[in-house]
Amino acid sequence: MAHLEGLGFVADGFDRGSYRRDDPVEVARLRALGDARALLIAREMPVLRKGGKELDSLMPIGEIAALGGAEVEALLGLAPGGAPVFAALLKDEAVELRSDASDGFLDRRVLVVPGREDLKLIDLRSIAVGGLLPPDQTAVLAAAKALMHWHARHRFCANCGAATDVAVAGWRRDCPVCKATHFPRTDPVVIMLAVDGDACVLGRQPRFPKGMYSALAGFVEPGETLEAAVRREIWEEAGVACGAVRYFASQPWPFPASLMIGCFAEAAGRSFKVDRVELEDARWFTRDEAAAMIERRHPDRLTAPTPVAIAHHLLRRWTYEGVEFE
Numbered sequence: 001m002a003h004l005e006g007l008g009f010v011a012d013g014f015d016r017g018s019y020r021r022d023d024p025v026e027v028a029r030l031r032a033l034g035d036a037r038a039l040l041i042a043r044e045m046p047v048l049r050k051g052g053k054e055l056d057s058l059m060p061i062g063e064i065a066a067l068g069g070a071e072v073e074a075l076l077g078l079a080p081g082g083a084p085v086f087a088a089l090l091k092d093e094a095v096e097l098r099s100d101a102s103d104g105f106l107d108r109r110v111l112v113v114p115g116r117e118d119l120k121l122i123d124l125r126s127i128a129v130g131g132l133l134p135p136d137q138t139a140v141l142a143a144a145k146a147l148m149h150w151h152a153r154h155r156f157c158a159n160c161g162a163a164t165d166v167a168v169a170g171w172r173r174d175c176p177v178c179k180a181t182h183f184p185r186t187d188p189v190v191i192m193l194a195v196d197g198d199a200c201v202l203g204r205q206p207r208f209p210k211g212m213y214s215a216l217a218g219f220v221e222p223g224e225t226l227e228a229a230v231r232r233e234i235w236e237e238a239g240v241a242c243g244a245v246r247y248f249a250s251q252p253w254p255f256p257a258s259l260m261i262g263c264f265a266e267a268a269g270r271s272f273k274v275d276r277v278e279l280e281d282a283r284w285f286t287r288d289e290a291a292a293m294i295e296r297r298h299p300d301r302l303t304a305p306t307p308v309a310i311a312h313h314l315l316r317r318w319t320y321e322g323v324e325f326e
């Protein structure tokens with residue numbers, strides 16, 4: 001995949017070191033190293049350290065104990081340079097909820113660590129969109145958040161209901177009663193731009209920021225190919241029949257644990273019927289209009305998603321370079 005400028009949550013330079021996870025002695029050795037670092041998550045929000053104007057997500061590993069210990073720790077891998085990086089899910093009591101103005105799109109909870117002015121909790125979407133951390137750090141933080149979200153929501157065995165134990169350096173949970181093993185989830189989502197000549201389909205959900213239109217998206221269902229999921233979602237949400245489907249690129253999307261699979265779909269015509277339950281609006285947009293949205297000069301102040309999201313890059317590719325189907 002060609003580099004997509006600004007695409008968020010992609011940690012290509014990070015060594016996950018998965019072969020080390022099975023060896024508890026090796027994991028303990030890495031954790032005891034002086035340069036071991038921890039990414040802290042509390043109530044699904046990253047904890048950052050303020051050093052002057054700079055923010056940092058990588059804490060000394062001793063902060064886990066200083067903040068009351070972790071519910072779960074996981075070895076995420078090795079940073080460039082070799083420092084081991086762990087993720088830790090702090091206990092809920094480690095942070096205090098001061099207010100909550102969440103709007104269904106942004107997590108606007110105000111969480112604080114009592115007595116620690118040097119620490120700041122900021123939701124991951126704001127970190128990514130605001131460029132508050134170097135992109136590599138944001139990407140690894142995304143992995144930490146998604147993995148810790150899974151642990152927080154999967155404490156009990158889905159088969160027999162018993163409490164499960166963390167295993168394999170935080171990458172599995174084992175049931176001591178029925179012996180079932182449980183692995184972290186990643187939910188595949190297709191996100192697609194249906195195109196026909198000089199026009200493409202964009203839609204908006206009621207929870208989107210005002211004026212923003214994006215590519216349509218939906219979860220892949222059991223027993224379904226990516227291509228079939230793309231055609232089904234476009235048909236269900238917009239009433240557009242599509243033929244050829246082309247893969248573009250993918251992106252981890254830790255809200256809470258999706259893998260966005262970006263595709264282009266070749267529409268069989270301009271028929272249209274919007275599913276008003278799923279979408280507030282959807283319609284065909286011309287290439288000129290798409291360019292105006294990307295460049296933030298649309299006369300009706302309509303906008304496209306930011307470069308953090310793969311939807312931006314789908315739209316950008318088609319708008320400026322076009323897409324060919326075989």
Ligand SMILES: [Zn+2]
Nearest residue numbers: 157160175178
């Ligand atoms: Zn069980």
